[in-house]
Amino acid sequence: MNGIPMEHGLLLSVVLFVLGLTGVLVRRNLIMILMSLEVMLNATGLAFIVAGSRWGQADGQIMFLLILTLAAAEVGVGLGLVLQIFRRFHTLDADSLNGMKG
Amino acid sequence: MIELLGWVPLFPFLGFLILILAGERLSKPLIAWVGVGSVAASALLAALIGAEFLNGTMQPYRLVLGVWMEVDDLSIPFGFYLDALTVTMLFVVTGVGFLIHVYAAGFMDDDPGYARFFAYINLFVSAMLVLVLADNLVLLYLGWEGVGLGSYLLIGFWYEDPNNGYAARKAFVMTRVGDTALLVGLFLLFTQLHTFDIQLLMLRATSQWTSGSLLPVAAAALLLGGALGKSAQLPLQSWLPDAMAGPTPVSALIHAATMVTAGVYLIARTHALFIMAPSVQFAVAGIGATTLLMAGCSALVQTDIKRILAYSTISQIGYMFLALGVGAWSSAIFHLLTHAFFKALLFLAAGAVIFCFHHEHNIFKMGGLRKAMPLAFWSFMIGSAALSALPFTSGFYSKHEILLAVFDASPGLWAAGCLGAIITGIYSFRLIFVVFFGRKCPVTKARVGWQMSVPLILLGALALLGGTLKIPLDSVFPVLFNHDHTFDLVSVVTALAPFVGLLIAVLFYLTHTFSAQRLAGSGLANQMRIFCFNGWGIDALYGALVVRPFKSIAKLNKNDAVDGIYVAIALLSRVGCSRVSASQTGRIRWYASSVALGAVVIIAIGWLS
Numbered sequence: 001m002n003g004i005p006m007e008h009g010l011l012l013s014v015v016l017f018v019l020g021l022t023g024v025l026v027r028r029n030l031i032m033i034l035m036s037l038e039v040m041l042n043a044t045g046l047a048f049i050v051a052g053s054r055w056g057q058a059d060g061q062i063m064f065l066l067i068l069t070l071a072a073a074e075v076g077v078g079l080g081l082v083l084q085i086f087r088r089f090h091t092l093d094a095d096s097l098n099g100m101k102g
Numbered sequence: 103m104i105e106l107l108g109w110v111p112l113f114p115f116l117g118f119l120i121l122i123l124a125g126e127r128l129s130k131p132l133i134a135w136v137g138v139g140s141v142a143a144s145a146l147l148a149a150l151i152g153a154e155f156l157n158g159t160m161q162p163y164r165l166v167l168g169v170w171m172e173v174d175d176l177s178i179p180f181g182f183y184l185d186a187l188t189v190t191m192l193f194v195v196t197g198v199g200f201l202i203h204v205y206a207a208g209f210m211d212d213d214p215g216y217a218r219f220f221a222y223i224n225l226f227v228s229a230m231l232v233l234v235l236a237d238n239l240v241l242l243y244l245g246w247e248g249v250g251l252g253s254y255l256l257i258g259f260w261y262e263d264p265n266n267g268y269a270a271r272k273a274f275v276m277t278r279v280g281d282t283a284l285l286v287g288l289f290l291l292f293t294q295l296h297t298f299d300i301q302l303l304m305l306r307a308t309s310q311w312t313s314g315s316l317l318p319v320a321a322a323a324l325l326l327g328g329a330l331g332k333s334a335q336l337p338l339q340s341w342l343p344d345a346m347a348g349p350t351p352v353s354a355l356i357h358a359a360t361m362v363t364a365g366v367y368l369i370a371r372t373h374a375l376f377i378m379a380p381s382v383q384f385a386v387a388g389i390g391a392t393t394l395l396m397a398g399c400s401a402l403v404q405t406d407i408k409r410i411l412a413y414s415t416i417s418q419i420g421y422m423f424l425a426l427g428v429g430a431w432s433s434a435i436f437h438l439l440t441h442a443f444f445k446a447l448l449f450l451a452a453g454a455v456i457f458c459f460h461h462e463h464n465i466f467k468m469g470g471l472r473k474a475m476p477l478a479f480w481s482f483m484i485g486s487a488a489l490s491a492l493p494f495t496s497g498f499y500s501k502h503e504i505l506l507a508v509f510d511a512s513p514g515l516w517a518a519g520c521l522g523a524i525i526t527g528i529y530s531f532r533l534i535f536v537v538f539f540g541r542k543c544p545v546t547k548a549r550v551g552w553q554m555s556v557p558l559i560l561l562g563a564l565a566l567l568g569g570t571l572k573i574p575l576d577s578v579f580p581v582l583f584n585h586d587h588t589f590d591l592v593s594v595v596t597a598l599a600p601f602v603g604l605l606i607a608v609l610f611y612l613t614h615t616f617s618a619q620r621l622a623g624s625g626l627a628n629q630m631r632i633f634c635f636n637g638w639g640i641d642a643l644y645g646a647l648v649v650r651p652f653k654s655i656a657k658l659n660k661n662d663a664v665d666g667i668y669v670a671i672a673l674l675s676r677v678g679c680s681r682v683s684a685s686q687t688g689r690i691r692w693y694a695s696s697v698a699l700g701a702v703v704i705i706a707i708g709w710l711s
Contacts, residue, residue, distance in 0.1 A: 025695050033690075094690050101688030 009050035016043035030085065030092040034078045041071045103154045106147060107165045107182050110192065111231035113144040118224040125217025134207040137220025141203045141227055145196035152189045160186060160577050162301075164237055178298055183237030187578045190435055191234035191367055194442045198359040199227050201557040205450050206351035208553030209457060213349075219259060223355065226252030230360045234367060238298040239288050242368075246284070246332070249364060250277050253356050257348040269347035276341040280331015284368075287324025294321075304374035313378045322379035325372055326386060333365030333419050336393040340640045342416055343400075346408040350453030353408060358415050358445035363438045366422045373431050373579060387427020387511070391518040394420025398525035399634045402532070406463045407452050410533055414489060415445055417522060421504055424519060430507035432575035437500035439573065444488035444497055444565035450558055451481035455537065457554070465533060470542030479538050481558045486530035488565045490600040491523060498597075499569030505596045516592070520599045527603020528610075535611035 016039055023036025045064040052060015086092055117140025125133060155163070167180040203223065210219050229248025236242035258270030292298060294317055295306045311318045329335070334342035342362065346353055356362070369376060369386065376383045394417045401413035418441050425434035455478050459468060472479045488497035501523065509516040610616050633639060 021698060025691055025698070028691070097690070098688030101686055 006050055006054045009053075010047060013043045013047040013050065016040075016046065019043075028094050030082050030094055033094060034075065034082065037078075038071060038075065041067055041074075103147075103150050104163055104184070105165065107151060107163070107184060107235070108167050108180075110144050110148050110151070110196070111228050111235060113140045113147070114224040114228035114231065116140060118221050118228060121217050121221035121224065125221055128217060130211075130216055133217045133220055137217075137224055138200070138203045138207055140224055141196065141200045144227070144231070145200040148192040148196040151184070152193060155184060155189055156186075156574065160574065170241070175296070176292075176298075178238055178240045180241065181237035181299075182235040183300070184235070185578050186573065186575050187367075187370060187435060188234055190439060190573050190575070192231070194363070194439055195227065195230050195234060195360050198442050198446050198561070199230075199355060201561055202351050202355045202359070202446060202450065205354075205453070205554050205557040206349075208551040209351055209453055210349060211551070215259065219256075219349070222252060222255045222259065223352065226256060226356065226361075230364070233364055237300060239291065239300060239303070240298050242300070242371075243285065243288060246328070246364065247281065249332075249361050250274060250281065253277075253345070253352075253361055256352040256356060257345045259348055259352065263347075266347040269341075269344040273341040273345045276338050277331040280328045280338055280365075283324045283326075283331070284328025287321055287328065290317075290321050290324060300371060304372065307375050307378060311378060314380055318375055318378040319382055322372075322375050322382040323385075325368060325375065326382055329365030329368050330389065331365070332368075333362050333423070334416050335365070335419065335423055336389050336396065337640065339393060339397065339416050340644070343409050343412045346406070346412050350408070350449060350456060353412070354446045354449030354453065357412060358449050359442040362415060362419055363422070363442070366419065366426065366434055366438055369423075369426050370431050370435055370579070373426075376426070377429070377580075383427055383429070385427070387424050387508075387515055390420045390423025390425075390427055391515050391522075392420075393417070394424065394522040395518055395525070396638050398522050398529065400638065401529040402525060403631050403635045405465055407455065407465050407468075407533065407537070408449075408463060410465070410529060411445070411448055411452060414448075414526065414529065415441075417526065418445065418489070421501060421519065421522070424508055424515060425504040428508050428511035428515070429580075430504060431579035432573075433500065433503040433507055435575055436573065437497075437504055439571070440488065440496035440500045440565070440568045443561055443568045444485045444495075447481055447558065447561040447565045448485035448489065450554070450561065451478045451485060454478045454481075454554055454558065465536045468537045469540045470538070472538040475538075477555055477558055481562050482534050482538065484562045484565050486534055488568075490527040490530045490603060492600055492604070493597060494569075496565055496568035502593075502596055506593065509592050509596075516596075520596060523596070523599035524603040524606075527600040528607045529603075531604050531607035532611050535607060539612060 020036045020038075020040030020043055023039065024033050027033055027036060045067045048060040048063040048067070050060070052058065052063075082092065085097065089097060091097070117136050120136050121128075121133065128136070162183060162185040165182045165184070167182070170178045170180050172178070203220075206219070206223065210216055213219065226249060229245045229252055231245070233242055233245030233249060236245055254270050254274040257273050258267045260266050261270075288298070291303055291307075295303055295310065297303055297306065307318060307321075331338045342357055345357055348356070376386065397413045397416035397420060401410050401417065404410045404413060418437070422434045422437050422441070425431075425437060455468065455471065455475065456463060458475065458478075462468065484495070488495035491497045491501040505516055505519045505523070508519055636642065
């Protein structure tokens, strides 16, 4: 692990995070949005790992484990919601699901 | 008997309560019994108390019914005070009031507001009795305002006509102007002398203040302001002619016999204060003389039978003020007494005429009533004779006394009074000659009921013989030093003045030797006639000075400038709400980008700072 400089790891994590954020903002399909969210979560996890290895401490990996469980739970709830939404509205277009506008 | 003094104002008040609460459900005779009976009980009680008082030692009697309010060193009781002045006023208010109530029972017979009428008029009598009985100025002020309220309700009694409501408001607002002055005077007296009790107040005023200094002058001037408003004297007199919008018994009761004399009573009651302020006392005389001439001239040219009488009331109260101003206190009260008799008689007789003409007021549409209505004719004859002070009528004794006392004080004012007496003679007999002589007009219903004729007969007797009543007011007022004027020139001139007026009236309106139309038909004379007809332009003056500026300010501020702040706040929140709620698009990607943007901004702030 020592071969890879911290900057490279963090840069990769930033690139992944921005990719994920872009996916969330531009995709209209709810499933694609969920997937992009996963990418963002994993980018964050990567940043923790890189930082943990830079300081040589286990805290970063512990945080990653936390994020992993969080992501699993999120996907479970998110997919459940997606199923319900599809059943009720017969669409997964995030923009057409705007019934709660002010 | 005298311990029952508290019941005198209480009887009419109970009558008011019964009629206002249950009046609509009572039958008409029962209403009349309650309304008239309460005042009759009060009059009977007042007569018994008065007899006991006059036959006794005539020591002032004080009755305290309880404490009205008590704060720190201020204590105001429900206290009544009885002396010769109060007894005289009680006789006037309850006696004349009772006769007018009996008359009203007949006059108002076909009116749907029968119960309401008697409720109001009972309230009025009750308030007037509180006014004359009060032993402190605050209780007097309660009666004073109660009288104002009663007159407002009664002038606007036929409220379906907006003009009547306007007249009622005018009377109320104009007397309020005086009332405010009175109230300020009350405060001034209390802050300086620390009591409201009238007798104690007079005692402290004479012992603590020096005559003619600023404080007694200011206090007397403020009390005079109140008296001017209530008694319809210059410059607050213009409400009284308009107040004739009310039913005729109301005009007789309020605007002749009782309410308008409240100002005279107030000045007589606080005469010690006015003696200490000679400049104000002289102003009282000056105002009285001016008012009696102005009102007399206005009465000369009116065509409405009630307005003629209204202006003559103002004029006669001018005589009372004149008497007060020269210190002839008891003469003023004596004239108040006789005036109550003959003016009530005149109003009630006018009411009978109006009643038989189906509410026609214009005297030139009447005529030749002498044979058709002998009772009204003779009532008018007696009333007008007393009004213009022909010898041996009641008005002669009182007015003669006043004018002789005025001559001793100031011959100039006496001349004004004599000129006023001539004018009085002209207008009172002009009225009689136009209405009862001349061309005959068909009368629709010539019969009046006994309720209306009996009071006329009794008041006629009083107006004729009331001058022989001797009221012992010397125990209340300082005795005026009188020159003996028996059969000297002044006395003869004073007695002859009304005959001059009578003669002029005969020449113009009975024999038509001269034509009034030709005299006042054109040019300057006609303009003067119109000027007098409109009450010397006082209404126009107030319209220009007060009413119109007030109206234009009200129009400017129609949307309420102060309210603008709150309207702006409401508008701002409404606009803000619509702007902010527009940001809630319901699109999840929009929310996500807002969150991202917010995060970027916050990080940027953290980075840059």
